[in-house]
Structures are given as C-alpha cells and as structure tokens.
Amino acid sequence: MTLDRRSFLKLVGAGAGAAGAAGLPMIGRAAELMPKGAKRVVVVGGGYGGTIAAKYIRMMDKSIEVVLIERNDHFVSCPFSNLYIGGIIKDLTPLTIKFDKLATNHGVKIVQAEVTGIDPAGKVVTTDKGTVSYDRLVLSPGIDFRLGEIKGYDAAAMEIMPHAWKAGPQTVLLRKQLEAMKDGGTMVMTVPLSPYRCPPGPYERASMVAHYLKKSKPKSKLVVLDANPDITSKGGLFKKGWKDNYEGIIDYRPAKKVTEVEPGKMTVLIEGLEDVKGDVINVIPPQRAGQIAVAAGLVGDDKNWCPVNPTTFESTKQANIHVIGDACVAGAMPKSGYSANSEAKICATNIVALMNGKETTEMSGINTCYSYITDKEAVSVAAVYKVAEGKIIAVPNSGGVSPADFSAAKMEAIYAESWLKNILTEMST
Ligand SMILES: Cc1cc2nc3c(=O)[nH]c(=O)nc-3n(C[C@H](O)[C@H](O)[C@H](O)COP(=O)(O)OP(=O)(O)OC[C@H]3O[C@@H](n4cnc5c(N)ncnc54)[C@H](O)[C@@H]3O)c2cc1C
Known part of the structure; x- marks a missing residue:
C-alpha cells in the first residue's frame, strides 16, 4: 500500500497540532504515524452506523488503523427526538454523544472535518482540513433531502x-x-x-x-x-x-x-x-443518500440510494468502498438506527476478513423499531434478516409487531428506553 504520508500528517497529525489552539480538527488521542505496511480504514459519519463500524474494526483487529471523520464534534440521536418535540424529554442532552472514548478505549483516530470528495481510483478522501488515503472506506453519511421535489x-x-x-x-x-x-x-x-x-x-x-x-x-x-x-x-x-x-x-x-x-x-x-x-x-x-455518497457516484439507477453487496456492504459501483446505514440499499431492512448498527457490525466483520485474506461471514442482521404512542406506551416491529438469492430478506416468523390489544405497550415503553441507553452507550464507549 502507498501510504500518503504527507497528506495524512496534514490532516491528522500536523493538523491536530497546528489547530490545537483554534478548535482541534482532531479530538482524539495524539496522532501517530502508521507503521510501514499497516492498513487503514477511513470511516465517514459518526452516527448510528459509522461509530459502530469504526469501533468494531478496531476491536477485531488492532493492526488496522481506523480514522473516523465526522463534521460535528458530537452526534444527536434522531431516535427519541420525537419525545423531545412532544415535551416528554426536556432537552437533547440524553440524546447527545461524544467520540472521545472511541479514541481512548479503542484507538480510533477521530477527525472533525467535512468530507468534500472521494477519489475511488486513488483511494483518497478529501476534507476541508486536508486529505487522507485509505485501503478501504466505509460511508455512513445518513440522508440528504431531494429539495427539487418540493x-x-x-x-x-x-x-x-x-x-x-x-x-x-x-x-x-x-x-x-x-x-x-x-x-x-x-x-x-x-x-x-x-x-x-x-x-x-x-x-x-x-x-x-x-x-x-x-x-x-x-x-x-x-x-x-x-x-x-x-x-x-x-x-x-x-x-x-x-x-x-x-x-x-x-x-x-x-x-x-x-x-x-x-x-x-x-x-x-x-x-x-x-x-x-x-x-x-x-x-x-423526500430523501436520498447523504450528498457525499451521491457525489462519489455510489447511487444506483434510482439516483437516490447506494446498491451494495448484501454480505460485505461493499458498493457495487466502486471497489473498496462500503456503504451502510440509511444511505445503502439493504433490501428488507428498514432505514433505522438499529439496522445501521447491525449493518455496521456485519460490514466490520467482513472488512477485517477481507483485509486479512480470510473468508467472509454469512450476513445475519437484526432490527427492532420502537414507537411511542403516549408518554408511557410504545409499540414495536422486529425482525431478523439474512441473504437469499442475493437479496436481504426477513427470516420468516423471526419477528413481528406488538400485540394488537396494547397489552405489552407499557412494558415496551420501558424496553424502548433501555434500547436507547444501550445503543448510545455502545456507540460512544
Ligand atoms: C424522528 C426520527 C425518529 C427515529 N427513531 C428511530 C428509532 O426509534 N429507532 C431506530 O432504530 N431508528 C430511528 N430513526 C432512524 C435513525 O435515526 C437513522 O436510521 C440512523 O441515524 C441512520 O444511521 P446512519 O449512520 O446511516 O446516519 P446518521 O446516524 O445520520 O449519521 C450520519 C453522520 O454522518 C455525518 N456526515 C454526513 N456527511 C458527512 C460529510 N460529508 N462529512 C463529515 N460527516 C458527514 C453526519 O453529520 C452524521 O453525524 C429515527 C429517525 C428520525 C428522523
């Protein structure tokens, strides 16, 4: 691999030092130069998919350097934001996470920057703070809006x-x-x-x-x-x-x-x-994949969403780029935070396998979506997913929806709260 040493220093190393007094583009631990022959994965987006992909790659293989690029220095969860709008949660603090523990606990290199371009042939990501090269790239940029339609x-x-x-x-x-x-x-x-x-x-x-x-x-x-x-x-x-x-x-x-x-x-x-x-x-x-995925030529014929290999989440448009979360076409899996979390783990497992010349693992995904009806009652839909004939499908009888008589609704509101705490903790520690 050709390590783009100067660019990497510019973005992660020298950038962090130079900008130290002026608002740190890098908010994780001090930058180190990659050892010769080391491999690097760059992850774009510090939301439901990106944080988990970055963390799990590092948990599975410490020899892979992981750089997580996110435009903000924090992330606010959409799940439970409706409860804030309804006045049930008083502020967004319980929905907000930071990234520092991903750096200290797992050695993920955190870069606060806007990704402005991707060069799939040169395997380089450009940001407003500099450039960084990758062996594999994971995009979890969420959505942007099709404003021309309104x-x-x-x-x-x-x-x-x-x-x-x-x-x-x-x-x-x-x-x-x-x-x-x-x-x-x-x-x-x-x-x-x-x-x-x-x-x-x-x-x-x-x-x-x-x-x-x-x-x-x-x-x-x-x-x-x-x-x-x-x-x-x-x-x-x-x-x-x-x-x-x-x-x-x-x-x-x-x-x-x-x-x-x-x-x-x-x-x-x-x-x-x-x-x-x-x-x-x-x-x-109306929505489509985050702008950076569109600009990188990753969307399919519908011009909105990114088709991927359902086992590795590698783009079918560009090699070595994986797309997870809302931006990708994940068959029967809904565009949810829990789906993004599950896709991130599958993608991370198979990236580590591919980078170590090992066989990929069969895809097994999961999703549960809770929705509050009142401040104390919630309902849910859940399923397990697998690949059949090249597409992600729901495993028959693997899930379902809440009882129609709302007999579980009070319990489900408690499960929902616990789901949020667990998933945000997993993303930020
Ligand atoms: C009101 C509401 C309620 C919801 N409730 C639920 C729920 O109860 N359960 C559930 O599972 N899901 C829920 N969701 C869906 C969930 O929020 C999304 O499916 C999930 O956030 C998708 O994860 P992601 O990683 O694809 O995108 P996100 O989580 O949106 O993360 C994308 C990140 O990428 C960053 N980014 C994008 N482009 C760039 C760039 N060019 N440079 C740098 N950074 C960039 C963004 O700043 C963002 O932080 C809800 C959504 C909404 C709107």
Whole structure:
C-alpha cells in the first residue's frame, strides 16, 4: 500500500497540532504515524452506523488503523427526538454523544472535518482540513433531502417550516414553534413517499405532538398529509393508538403529496391543486443518500440510494468502498438506527476478513423499531434478516409487531428506553 504520508500528517497529525489552539480538527488521542505496511480504514459519519463500524474494526483487529471523520464534534440521536418535540424529554442532552472514548478505549483516530470528495481510483478522501488515503472506506453519511421535489422548500424555508429529520437545531426549532402556537392552532406535518429514514418515525411524531396538544393545547389540531396511500409501518397499531388517545386531534389524510410550499403564507400545496394552511408546519422532504455518497457516484439507477453487496456492504459501483446505514440499499431492512448498527457490525466483520485474506461471514442482521404512542406506551416491529438469492430478506416468523390489544405497550415503553441507553452507550464507549 502507498501510504500518503504527507497528506495524512496534514490532516491528522500536523493538523491536530497546528489547530490545537483554534478548535482541534482532531479530538482524539495524539496522532501517530502508521507503521510501514499497516492498513487503514477511513470511516465517514459518526452516527448510528459509522461509530459502530469504526469501533468494531478496531476491536477485531488492532493492526488496522481506523480514522473516523465526522463534521460535528458530537452526534444527536434522531431516535427519541420525537419525545423531545412532544415535551416528554426536556432537552437533547440524553440524546447527545461524544467520540472521545472511541479514541481512548479503542484507538480510533477521530477527525472533525467535512468530507468534500472521494477519489475511488486513488483511494483518497478529501476534507476541508486536508486529505487522507485509505485501503478501504466505509460511508455512513445518513440522508440528504431531494429539495427539487418540493418547490419553495430551501434553506430559508427550513427555518420557517422545519423538517426536524436530522436531530439538532431543527428539532429545537420545531419544539419552540409548537410551544409558541396558540391553543386552537393547527400544526401540519407532511410525510414523503417511502423509502425514507425511519418508516414509523412520522407516525410516532404525530403521536407525540398529539400527546402534547391534548395535555397543553386541547383546542388544537394536527393535520398529517401523507404522500403514501396508508401508514407505512405498524399501521394497525398507530390507528388504534390514535383512536384510543387522540380522536379529534389527529386528522390523518393519506395519498396527499405535498409538492410546493409558500412559507410567507404558511401554506403547503398538494400536487399544485389543494392548499393547506398551518400555524406550525413540519415538512419532512423526500430523501436520498447523504450528498457525499451521491457525489462519489455510489447511487444506483434510482439516483437516490447506494446498491451494495448484501454480505460485505461493499458498493457495487466502486471497489473498496462500503456503504451502510440509511444511505445503502439493504433490501428488507428498514432505514433505522438499529439496522445501521447491525449493518455496521456485519460490514466490520467482513472488512477485517477481507483485509486479512480470510473468508467472509454469512450476513445475519437484526432490527427492532420502537414507537411511542403516549408518554408511557410504545409499540414495536422486529425482525431478523439474512441473504437469499442475493437479496436481504426477513427470516420468516423471526419477528413481528406488538400485540394488537396494547397489552405489552407499557412494558415496551420501558424496553424502548433501555434500547436507547444501550445503543448510545455502545456507540460512544
Ligand atoms: C424522528 C426520527 C425518529 C427515529 N427513531 C428511530 C428509532 O426509534 N429507532 C431506530 O432504530 N431508528 C430511528 N430513526 C432512524 C435513525 O435515526 C437513522 O436510521 C440512523 O441515524 C441512520 O444511521 P446512519 O449512520 O446511516 O446516519 P446518521 O446516524 O445520520 O449519521 C450520519 C453522520 O454522518 C455525518 N456526515 C454526513 N456527511 C458527512 C460529510 N460529508 N462529512 C463529515 N460527516 C458527514 C453526519 O453529520 C452524521 O453525524 C429515527 C429517525 C428520525 C428522523
């Protein structure tokens, strides 16, 4: 392997030193030069997929150097951000992780930088702080939005009609708007056509908003404009939960695709025909793989998502680049944090095998998605996954959804909380 020694120093080593006083691009332990002949994996994205891939590669093979590049110095979890919007969690602190223990406990080299380009032929990643070469690259950049599909929805519009589909300032903005809304006001939420990040996420959000309105602004309403013909996940459970708890508060309208917004008038337009006004408007736009994956030519014919080998998660478009999490096409596995975690472990195992000239391991994936209906009740969907005829499928009878009578809902709310604590701890220690 040709070690790009000067560039690596520039990014990780000299960069850390030079920028020490001015906000450290590298927030992990001091940089070391790689020993001659050593191998390097670069991981892009410090979220649900990236942290786990970086950590597990190091846990399985300490001779592989792992550099994790993330644009922020922290990560805020989307899972449970709906509870914050509904006023059940008071701030985002319990949803926020840092990366320092991945460095001290596992020797992952953490670089805070924006990845701006990938050269698959030269095996080099370019960032706003310098370049770094790799033997293998793992991308877990999450999603970006297909803004061209909603006329008028630009960066300025997002500050008026937040999406809150990447947790952080947008989540706080939506909560503030909801708190400021008068009793008797209307919140409008738009849901894009599937596939998008977290299939049950919009319906959990509707439940949490309705919970808040019922408690604090009982004359108010939530209109859900769903581009899909029906609720895309746990439909029966959400419908029962809404009927039992939020009748007259949630006005669910299927097959209503929002194609235009007018922030000045606080209006959204459905296929250019019907307009709907709101006091608070939450636009969840159509989505695709994170921009860096698109720019690197990793998306498939749909131009949105990255096709991968279902056993190694190596891109079918570019050799030595693996794509995990929301950005990839993982067959029956939903775009969830738990899926990203599971994909990361499979990918890490097989990267270590490939880099050591060993056989890859059969894919076995898992996912559970909990959704809160009230502050004390949650429902779930779970499955185990395997590869059959080149595609990831759910193992028949391996999972299912919660009991329809909500008999497990109180227990499931407790399981959900424990799930979050476990997965965030796993990502950050
Ligand atoms: C409201 C809501 C609720 C949800 N609830 C659940 C739930 O209960 N359970 C569940 O399992 N899932 C849930 N999800 C889905 C979950 O958040 C995602 O599926 C998960 O985050 C995907 O992981 P990822 O690694 O692909 O992307 P992310 O976790 O988004 O990580 C991507 C990271 O890459 C970084 N990045 C991107 N591009 C660059 C670049 N060019 N340079 C540097 N860094 C970059 C980003 O800053 C980010 O930190 C929910 C989602 C939402 C929106």
